[in-house]
Amino acid sequence: MSVSSGKYDVVIVGGGPAGASAAIHLASMGARVMIAEQKKFPRAKLCGEFISPECLEHFARLGVEERMLAAGGARLNETVFYSRNGSKVDVPSEWFGARRMALGLSRAEMDNNLLMRARETGAEVFEETQGTGLLIERGRVRGVRLKSSGEVFECTARIVVDATGREHALSRFFGDRANGHSRMTRRSRTLVAFKAHLENARGLANVCEIYFYRGGYGGLSRVENGLSNLCFIASARDVRACRSDAGRVMREVVMSNARARETLGDARPACEWLAVSLDGFGRRALAPACGLIAIGDAASFIDPFTGSGMLMALESGELAAQTIARWLAESFSDENPKMLAEDYSARYSQKFAARLRICALVRRAAFVPRLAEAMIFALGKSDAARRRLARATREGKRKK
Numbered sequence: 001m002s003v004s005s006g007k008y009d010v011v012i013v014g015g016g017p018a019g020a021s022a023a024i025h026l027a028s029m030g031a032r033v034m035i036a037e038q039k040k041f042p043r044a045k046l047c048g049e050f051i052s053p054e055c056l057e058h059f060a061r062l063g064v065e066e067r068m069l070a071a072g073g074a075r076l077n078e079t080v081f082y083s084r085n086g087s088k089v090d091v092p093s094e095w096f097g098a099r100r101m102a103l104g105l106s107r108a109e110m111d112n113n114l115l116m117r118a119r120e121t122g123a124e125v126f127e128e129t130q131g132t133g134l135l136i137e138r139g140r141v142r143g144v145r146l147k148s149s150g151e152v153f154e155c156t157a158r159i160v161v162d163a164t165g166r167e168h169a170l171s172r173f174f175g176d177r178a179n180g181h182s183r184m185t186r187r188s189r190t191l192v193a194f195k196a197h198l199e200n201a202r203g204l205a206n207v208c209e210i211y212f213y214r215g216g217y218g219g220l221s222r223v224e225n226g227l228s229n230l231c232f233i234a235s236a237r238d239v240r241a242c243r244s245d246a247g248r249v250m251r252e253v254v255m256s257n258a259r260a261r262e263t264l265g266d267a268r269p270a271c272e273w274l275a276v277s278l279d280g281f282g283r284r285a286l287a288p289a290c291g292l293i294a295i296g297d298a299a300s301f302i303d304p305f306t307g308s309g310m311l312m313a314l315e316s317g318e319l320a321a322q323t324i325a326r327w328l329a330e331s332f333s334d335e336n337p338k339m340l341a342e343d344y345s346a347r348y349s350q351k352f353a354a355r356l357r358i359c360a361l362v363r364r365a366a367f368v369p370r371l372a373e374a375m376i377f378a379l380g381k382s383d384a385a386r387r388r389l390a391r392a393t394r395e396g397k398r399k400k
């Protein structure tokens with residue numbers, strides 16, 4: 001790897017959808033951009049792999065829509081939420097955005113397509129390269145320390161972007177309470193998430209199915225190669241009771257949901273289970289230090305049942321890119337990085353604060369079966385209420 005110091009306007013650490021989206025937009029606007037990603041792509045990723053309809057509009061702007069649609073994923077026309085005893089409520093994909101469908105596609109495929117596109121637009125992409133520290137001069141972040149094949153490099157940039165997902169590997173050096181923006185609801189290691197691709201799952205082909213049960217929920221939808229993706233969240237207590245055996249958690253916890261018993265009865269994992277513990281939802285510091293901003297899950301982690309985490313990653317990547325490009329174009333901008341932080345934080349709050357608040361409210365019901373039951377019953381009575389709530393957990397303004 002050769003990284004020349006001072007060569008970049010922007011260094012982005014993390015090559016998931018947020019980092020790749022920011023890089024594509026910035027490189028397309030002429031900025032000198034570098035991405036450091038710790039993994040080698042394509043790589044599997046723990047996720048429901050429900051790519052919401054609005055993401056397809058982002059893909060079009062990013063120049064990857066055609067290849068995403070040609071990648072063999074499933075067209076998902078609706079999401080159906082099932083309470084534990086089998087009552088259900090549906091949310092059609094056509095309520096969200098012009099494409100009128102969502103996509104079921106593995107993160108291995110999706111993230112790889114985005115990272116390839118970042119390279120095509122001129123961003124320099126370094127895989128198997130981990131961001132391990134920040135270069136700080138007189139209180140301002142001036143670059144990053146990177147590690148690749150056991151060697152450590154330093155790389156300077158006018159602005160550094162933390163796109164490392166829930167890890168928030170760079171922002172965490174400043175603590176979650178930096179600049180008073182922390183709104184994380186902590187559930188200290190009380191939840192564990194699992195995911196695997198399954199053979200023989202019996203979910204409907206064009207439907208994303210969500211199952212609620214005590215202490216969590218899970219989602220099943222088709223992806224490429226005739227497989228289905230099952231991704232679920234369970235309480236750490238239930239996981240311990242199943243001796244952390246993912247298959248057992250699926251059978252004993254997820255399949256306490258009546259519909260999940262029908263769809264998962266004969267299912268078999270076609271790959272290793274991935275598992276991760278979740279330690280909180282909501283917002284973190286957006287500009288944790290002078291010269292550093294956070295995007296995607298590093299900025300906020302929205303509840304997975306909304307199926308809109310990837311949307312927020314793409315949107316915040318785009319928002320950060322627009323804000324940074326404007327800042328880079330200002331004369332004397334380097335002397336005033338605070339202006340960038342303030343501009344980004346204000347725009348971010350305007351775009352995302354309301355939906356994060358709504359999700360925090362709905363989350364309370366999602367983890368308690370009787371509340372989830374009541375909510376599904378009530379929402380089943382009114383299309384209008386269902387549509388309003390579903391939209392409130394996602395994009396604020398509908399494009400007509």
Ligand SMILES: Cc1cc2nc3c(=O)[nH]c(=O)nc-3n(C[C@H](O)[C@H](O)[C@H](O)COP(=O)(O)OP(=O)(O)OC[C@H]3O[C@@H](n4cnc5c(N)ncnc54)[C@H](O)[C@@H]3O)c2cc1C
Binds near residue numbers: 036
């Ligand atoms: C259980 C669960 C289910 C979900 N289901 C869905 C769903 O169905 N639909 C949806 O839209 N969203 C879903 N989400 C949310 C979605 O996965 C995230 O919102 C999205 O991945 C965020 O993108 P990101 O780019 O911010 O972070 P990530 O996708 O996490 O990407 C971060 C990247 O940074 C890299 N990285 C981390 N640390 C470093 C480092 N130090 N140096 C270099 N690289 C580093 C990682 O390897 C990774 O590639 C789900 C989340 C969970 C937990």
